Amino acid sequence: MQFHQEENGLKAELLTYTSLEGIEKNFPDLPWRNYLPHLSYTFAVEKISRACSHQLVRHRVASFSQQSQRYITIKNLDKKVVTPPTIGENEGFNNLIEQASDAYQRLVDQGAPKEDARFVLPNAAETSLLMTMDGASLMHFLGLRTCNRAQWEIRSLADSMLEQLREGEPRVFNNAGPYCYQLNYCPEGRFTCGKMDEAVERYSV
Template identity: 40%
Template structure:
């Protein structure tokens, strides 16, 4: 259906030795040992080798992480950063996402500098279709027709010499964009707690929250329980 697009989320890079960094940050707060020695020394290995004393399984390092997250001392998790490619998300989602400012950095594809004209590289603007519209054939048909009309309006303005920064005013909230986003772990956990599926968030941003969690946990499986607690 036209330039309809689906969301794609990919983890591009993240803090190396994230678990060891978290351990160093936590122990810096409660130990007389210098951070450089905590990171390079034997304490981390000892915590990794010893069985957790809280009866919840894993190593003593796992116990330490559980205690810190459970006690709310999650500033120590701000040292772990994740950078994602977010592709094919709507401008509706962008407006919601950028309300989460603390701990997030965003670089967004510009409608001012990237043309959405049909005869340019993108081949026109791409757009997101809400499931509740897609599920009703008549609504889906009307929606697609509307998108085509808006594309025609953009193209006409471009042909008349209207600059992209002004022609974009006719594009809808449904128009998709691409984002490079970096967030620290604490910010991601807070975001997930507010936007995860089942918490009343709109479908698209709830879908994003879950995809972000999946990408993080795939890279660092030890973080899974902390998203479950969020």
């Protein structure tokens, strides 16, 4: 599959996955959900913010390999940040990013180790990573992160991943989406977004 490009610039590519059909040949007649823990999916993710990657690694039943700020010199930070849509071309935000970039470069030029100079880098700094999840963990991830209440960047990432998963393994992932879509009720209780019908319609196949 080719990279899926989102409006905010992030890229996610489904690199490899375990075929449901392959497992079914050896162990037929089980409900498809029984196979989920034995299915594996690996994504290459690019141009997400460090803030987004911090949310990703909270999904502990997954494996991550993230670009290091300890060994890689960060150049042109002002061109490699993720800007929230609510901020846009805000002069104050842009000035702070520029100041952080200048401070980082000065520290490196003065001999500070990159692992120490990175302390001035913002959560907006772009990063890349590899991520592998089993099918059950991925369904849980999608249930949480495609929800209207999820933070906008990780929701955009989850939507991009889901689009590719539905292309590659529709029998499984046509059932995936926010938990209100998966369960046919909203489990958020008093924190519900109140837009379940809209969400279910959006993710319906």
